[in-house]
Amino acid sequence: MAETKTYREALREGMVHEMDQDESVVLMGEDIGVYGGTHLITDGLIDEYGPKRVIDTPISEGGFTGAAIGMAMLGMKPVVEMMTWNFSFLASDQIIQNAAKVRYFSGGQVEVPLVIRGPNGGGVQLSAQHTHSLENLYGHFPGLKVVSPVTPNDVKGMMITAIRDPNPVIFLEAGALYGTKGEVEEGDNAVEFGKARVAREGSDVTLIAYGRQVNLCLRAANTLEEEDGVQAEVIDLRSIRPFDEDTLVRSVEKTHRAVTVQEQWRWFGVASEVAAIIQEKAFDSLDAPVQRVSGAEVPAPYARNLELEAFPSEKQVTNAARRALYIEEK
């Protein structure tokens, strides 16, 4: 059974599903209770589960994230909301220095079953301090898992998996897509981490993305079909760490060409990692250099025209694909 739901509803359903199964699951964050959640993900849950399980916190990201790590070390399963991931820099010391490593430097004596979730990415004129895509930052640290679901079904299923995972999970939501709808399976639809999803099948070029950029790639794929008669395959990575090399390599072995798309800055980004993996694992299949499409190398600007220029566009993706196919750019 599946029903059409918004990304927001599906996400909340994933959390509620686990809260109902497991008393040790609690929610924490700024304005998630009485206020209803800045993005209304947790609206009403404080009435249902009470303030001991839906914990409103002060504006103290370092403090409450650290406290959540402590709770997790004693067997609770906190799901911490970062109002937006931009504020996680204040908690990054706790996330990187404690959550990611304490299991290792305690010789395996503790676990940190923690989820930190919130909207990631930009595109709505929030300018420099409020526009970041942090998958590469957190993806860099062994000990963390990093996922970035884009469909309503995945956001629910991956939330269920994240809560059950005995490790700290960085759960990056497509903030701009909270209102978008899709089919969502009823009940337990846990989605395994480290499995990419083929979002569109094709034979001529592989477009690789995650999060909101998957939709950009799907649009680009349609344009390529209409304008160039090109069949693009679109791969939604879903999970940045662990990473699904097999699906990626299989696709490139079929298409021989790859374009990797990300919203973040090009330098030291996920797209670079993807390109490196392709040349390591599928070098002989490649008929063209792997193309990267990413955000402009500047802090995010406010003005609409500058912001549009700073973000990956459909045109950049189609042209990157054309370059990989040695056909004329438009």
Next chain:
Amino acid sequence: MSAEKEHSEHGGAVATSSERLVDLYKKMVEIRAFEEACQKGFRQGKIGGYLHVYIGQEAVATGFIDSFKEGDKVITAYRDHAHALLLGTDPKEVMAELYGKGTGMVKGKGGSMHLFDVERGLMGGYGIVGGHIPLGVGFAYAMRYQGTDHITQLYLGDGAISNGAFHEAANLAGLWGKDGMCPCLFIIENNQYGMGTSVERTTAMTDLAAKFDAYGIENEKVDGMDIEAVLESAGRLTEQVRETGKPYAIEVLTYRTAPHGAADFFEKYREKEEIEEWRKRDPIGLLEQKLLDNDAADEEKIDEIRSEAKELIAEAVKFADESEEPEIDELYTDVYAGADEYTGEE
């Protein structure tokens, strides 16, 4: 936008003259008109991103910036329009920034949350709660180090007090103040809420001024709806900080009658009656009544001030609307100092 100040022979403030009060009233009315125009611009989709207005809090910045001396620095968070207007930035440039235009005060790069006018002493609006507080303390040290008698006016919200950066910076300020190296006036704009969380729900010790005791910083409170009370504190404290080089903290009790931001639709965290109660003490309304009661202004004068403010802001809106977007090349300027040819290609 500058008012002559009066001081008694002993240096203390005397009852504020009518003329000065009328002038301050005018400034507050202009700020209110500006903010209402912003709300409208947001609804029309002309202003994007986040928008935080100052409605209800006008007397705070108006009162403190009245004691601003050339060379002083003002730093605040994202609720920063009033600070820019009071320091003398042309409303046209402020509005153009909000409209994302190249004629804006930071060329359309920052938007509502990031207003800067360094020449006039505005060292910025910042978007990460608490993140600007250490900077203001650094300004204070630098200004002493450089041998000036300038001070920092450091504005922060009640919500920011729970942030680690606040506590680290306050501790530094107290420490450096012992040597007269931290002329920083902390102005806590306690508007009762950080987004939807009231002060009682964010800290067990709700006396925000007294938090500074822990760091050896003297402190007090003032009624932020009464412009005359604010003026008195501002005049006295800015001079004290200037003279001693020691930080001081003042908790200003005020209220945000507007929603937190343009996307705060439901306001489930407070009762309508509470807003109405505070509206009775609206700083502009209170001052207006005082002006009328003391014959400092009549209805006609009040109307004139209001319509002049409307006109001023309407011109700003028109200017913003008609201005061009930034040149696309501006995307790559200002990333690195001393690197005008930066293109993003390393």
